[in-house]
Amino acid sequence: MTNESSLLEIKDLSVGLRASNIAYDIVRNVSLTVNRNEILAVVGESGCGKSLTALSVLQLQASPPLFITSGSIMYGGRDLATLSKKEMRIIRGTEIAMIFQDPMSALDPMFTVGTLLTSAVHSHQSVGKDVAEKMALEALADAGIEDPKRRFDEFPFQLSGGVSQRVIIALALVNNPKLVIADEPTTALDVTVQAQILDRLKELKKDRGMSILLITHNLGVVASVADRMAVMYTGEVVETGAVSDVFDKPQHPYTTGLLGAVPRLGGAVSDLTPIIGRVPQPDELPVGCTFVDRCSRAVAQCSSIRPTLQVRGRAEVRCHNPVD
Amino acid sequence: MIAIVKRVLLTFLLLLLSSLAVFAAIRLSGGDVTAARLPASATAEDRELFREQIGLNKPILTQYVDYLGDVVRGDLGNSLTNNAKISSLAAEKIRNSLILGAAAIVLVFGIGIPLGMMAAFRRNSWLDTSISSASVAGMAIPNFWLALLVVWLFSSTLGWFPSAGQGGIKYLVLPSIVLAAEGIALTVRITRSAMLENLSQDFVRTLRASGLSESRIYFKHVLRSSLLPIISLAGLRVGQIVGYALVVETIFGWPGVGQILVNGVLRRDYPIVQFFSLLLVVVVTLGNLAASIGYTFANPRLRK
Numbered sequence: 107m108t109n110e111s112s113l114l115e116i117k118d119l120s121v122g123l124r125a126s127n128i129a130y131d132i133v134r135n136v137s138l139t140v141n142r143n144e145i146l147a148v149v150g151e152s153g154c155g156k157s158l159t160a161l162s163v164l165q166l167q168a169s170p171p172l173f174i175t176s177g178s179i180m181y182g183g184r185d186l187a188t189l190s191k192k193e194m195r196i197i198r199g200t201e202i203a204m205i206f207q208d209p210m211s212a213l214d215p216m217f218t219v220g221t222l223l224t225s226a227v228h229s230h231q232s233v234g235k236d237v238a239e240k241m242a243l244e245a246l247a248d249a250g251i252e253d254p255k256r257r258f259d260e261f262p263f264q265l266s267g268g269v270s271q272r273v274i275i276a277l278a279l280v281n282n283p284k285l286v287i288a289d290e291p292t293t294a295l296d297v298t299v300q301a302q303i304l305d306r307l308k309e310l311k312k313d314r315g316m317s318i319l320l321i322t323h324n325l326g327v328v329a330s331v332a333d334r335m336a337v338m339y340t341g342e343v344v345e346t347g348a349v350s351d352v353f354d355k356p357q358h359p360y361t362t363g364l365l366g367a368v369p370r371l372g373g374a375v376s377d378l379t380p381i382i383g384r385v386p387q388p389d390e391l392p393v394g395c396t397f398v399d400r401c402s403r404a405v406a407q408c409s410s411i412r413p414t415l416q417v418r419g420r421a422e423v424r425c426h427n428p429v430d
Numbered sequence: 431m432i433a434i435v436k437r438v439l440l441t442f443l444l445l446l447l448s449s450l451a452v453f454a455a456i457r458l459s460g461g462d463v464t465a466a467r468l469p470a471s472a473t474a475e476d477r478e479l480f481r482e483q484i485g486l487n488k489p490i491l492t493q494y495v496d497y498l499g500d501v502v503r504g505d506l507g508n509s510l511t512n513n514a515k516i517s518s519l520a521a522e523k524i525r526n527s528l529i530l531g532a533a534a535i536v537l538v539f540g541i542g543i544p545l546g547m548m549a550a551f552r553r554n555s556w557l558d559t560s561i562s563s564a565s566v567a568g569m570a571i572p573n574f575w576l577a578l579l580v581v582w583l584f585s586s587t588l589g590w591f592p593s594a595g596q597g598g599i600k601y602l603v604l605p606s607i608v609l610a611a612e613g614i615a616l617t618v619r620i621t622r623s624a625m626l627e628n629l630s631q632d633f634v635r636t637l638r639a640s641g642l643s644e645s646r647i648y649f650k651h652v653l654r655s656s657l658l659p660i661i662s663l664a665g666l667r668v669g670q671i672v673g674y675a676l677v678v679e680t681i682f683g684w685p686g687v688g689q690i691l692v693n694g695v696l697r698r699d700y701p702i703v704q705f706f707s708l709l710l711v712v713v714v715t716l717g718n719l720a721a722s723i724g725y726t727f728a729n730p731r732l733r734k
Contacts, residue, residue: 166638191644199641206639211632216654216730225650226640261730277640 113285113317114140114163114202119177119187121155121162123388124170130389131175133159134341137415138319140285145311145318147332147349149325149364151385155341156321157207160287162187163319164202165194181285200230203278207290209270213262219246219273220258223280230281241280249276250306268299275306279314286310289321304331325368329353337361340396341388347421357418357428359401395426403427441715448711449704453494456695456703466511466697484510497704507701509694516705519690524709526596527675527686531713533606534671538613543660545614546621551648553626561618568615573674577608577681594683605682609674613667620663624656631655661724668717672710 116138122131133155140146148156161167163179163186179186186197198204206212214222223242227233233241239258246254249272262270271291278286288307292300308331310316320332328335328349336346337360345358356362366379383400392398398408405427415424463486464477481487485496500507506516549561584604585593591603628634629652637647679688687706694702726732 164639166635195641195643197641198639204636204639206632206636208632212636214633214637214651214655216651218730225642225646229640229642229646263731274636277636281641 111141112139113142113181114138114319115178115180116159116163117178117180119159119162119179120175121158121167121172122175124173124175128171128389132172132341132388133162135177136338136341136343137177138336138343138346140317140319141334142284142317143311143315144334145307145320145332147320147322147328147335148338149322149328149335150338151323153385153388154338156323156338157289159338160204160289160319160321163287164198164204165189165191166204196230199226199278199281199283201283202285202287203281203283205271205274205278205286205288205291208294209267209274210262210294212274213265213270215262218259218261219265222273223258223277226277226280242276245276245280246273248279248310249273250302251276267295268302271295271299271303272306275303275310279310282314283316285317285319287319287321290323291320292327293322293324300327307331325364337364340386340391342396342424343415343422344397344424345421346415351420355419355421357421357423357430358397358425359403359427359429360397362429363400395424403429437719441719444715445708445711449498449708450494452704452707453497454490456698456700457490457493461698463510463698463700466699506705509702510699511694511697511702516701520705520709523685523687523690523706526684527679527688530602530605530609530679530684530686531671531675533602534609534613535667537606537610538617538667538671539660539664541610542614542617543621546618547625547648547653549618549622550625550629553622558622562622565615565618568611568618571611573608573611574677574681576611577604577678580604580608581681594681596683596685605678605684608682609671609678612674613670616663617660617667620659621656624659625652628652628655657728658725661721661728663721664724665714665718665721668721669714672713672717 116136119133119136120131121133122129136155136159138146138148138159148159150156158167158172162172162174165174165186174187177187181197181201186194189197213219217225220239220242223245224235224238227238227241231238243254243258246257251257251269251272257265257269257273262273265273271294275291286307291307292303295303304327307318307320311318320327322328332349334347335349335352336343337352337358338344339360345352345356345361352361353365356365360381363379363381367381369378381400386392386396386399392409393412394410395401395404395408395413398404401408408426411426413424413426415422418428462477463484464472464480468476468480485493488496497507504517506520508515509519545561545565549558552558581593581604584590592601593604595601625648629648634647634652637651638644642651675686675688676692677688678684679686680692683689687709690702691706691710693699694706
């Protein structure tokens with residue numbers, strides 16, 4: 107059943123909020139596959155559940171109140187959703203690593219870059235101090251840091267945002283994971299640094315044969331680095347396929363809406379087509395398609411029957427009346 | 431460097447102002463110096479003569495300048511009650527109080543920090559609830575009442591520890607616990623809230639994602655950041671212990687600075703009060719200085 111080339115297969119995953127008086131899912135029946143040596147971008151608006159999907163792969167969601175309520179996360183023949191804390195700890199860093207959004211607050215301010223990196227090494231491998239240091243310096247160089255020796259002894263507050271993000275990338279690389287989950291890795295950085303970080307990620311994929319699950323809200327980022335993409339809306343994947351296919355021929359009205367809202371160089375602002383209405387709250391979703399109230403192509407069954415993800419052409423789309 | 435010089439100068443200014451305040455306060459608070467020194471049968475002339483001898487009839491400012499001059503020359507004066515030289519009785523009192531104070535400081539941090547960490551680690555459990563409630567009680571109970579309570583329970587009823595006096599470590603247990611109680615309670619609360627605040631920081635998620643164990647994250651990283659507020663409030667703890675020592679030493683008959691100072695005030699023994707209150711000011715100032723130096727060393731942002 108499991109595809110030979112797939113590294114991570116998220117199947118029918120739901121993650122929900124469970125407390126004494128509330129119970130609803132924020133991530134709903136999400137299925138995603140990350141293949142070996144591939145960058146899969148998950149794109150969507152704030153609150154669409156893309157970050158939560160990413161966090162729950164490593165069970166890093168704030169639990170309680172957030173729990174995986176159904177589905178599986180298959181990696182290396184095991185379901186990560188069922189692993190114990192101990193087993194999960196071993197996966198983190200060595201098999202799957204993660205890069206976070208805000209580099210300035212993601213590093214422990216009390217320790218030097220070198221200490222942070224070597225203690226990440228030591229928590230997985232029983233190697234000597236000098237070996238750990240060598241690995242740390244290599245990871246810093248691999249992450250694109252110019253002067254690893256100098257940075258090694260610096261504290262996070264001495265680093266710029268771009269260098270901090272590279273240190274976080276080094277922290278993710280230091281134990282040689284096969285998959286890196288990057289949750290909005292460039293959102294907090296200015297555009298030139300953004301481009302450098304994205305190039306670095308692409309090179310890492312090529313040089314190390316790594317796979318990357320890239321979470322972003324930026325379609326430009328998707329177009330420049332990803333191989334395949336998945337569009338999420340209200341906790342669901344509404345469309346997924348190769349980046350070129352989805353960009354050239356978007357089928358879900360939400361995807362067309364997103365692409366229509368991207369400003370083009372030389373185009374007037376009035377050429378932008380906003381998506382009307384607002385995203386429904388996760389505890390007040392419509393029964394049928396969750397996009398129905400904002401959709402210009404809605405038909406009768408859209409408000410009563412929840413569409414499923416169907417193969418259509420070269421992509422998969424969750425829509426009763428897709429764009430041709 | 432300039433900061434240090436500034437700090438030292440400020441400390442001297444503080445000492446000067448406090449010495450003036452103490453000097454004036456004890457003289458303006460009424461009472462009769464001669465009552466403790468002269469027999470009840472002494473006549474009004476005798477008493478007047480005694481005041482004349484020790485210079486109490488001069489204007490208060492002149493008295494203060496004379497006093498400062500003596501201090502600068504290294505003469506701390508004699509007790510008005512028994513004429514003992516202050517410089518010769520100070521050493522023993524200071525040693526006794528340091529033993530008690532050091533024991534209390536060790537208890538404040540040695541018990542307060544681990545309990546606060548346990549409460550944070552098991553937050554919202556029965557353990558957290560018990561520790562937090564106990565710390566509220568610890569802050570609310572006046573220490574003189576706590577002293578009576580522990581004496582009644584552990585001395586009179588159970589007979590485990592002596593109720594007063596000084597000797598081996600047995601004598602140290604009750605007074606140091608009473609002296610430390612409120613400091614422990616406050617340290618528990620600060621530690622707990624700092625640990626919880628730091629546990630929700632972004633960097634904790636990064637550490638988890640790189641596969642560090644929860645105990646490593648907790649004991650190495652989160653604790654390290656949480657030490658900052660604990661250290662910065664350590665100066666206050668020292669001041670608190672110094673203040674409470676007056677009460678606790680008196681109740682437990684501990685022959686230290688607090689006890690001699692309280693007796694000195696009651697007998698209007700001016701030189702004793704002046705010297706030992708100033709000594710407390712010095713200890714509190716040094717405690718705060720040590721805390722701020724410690725804070726600078728513990729915080730890489732200030733150290734670099």
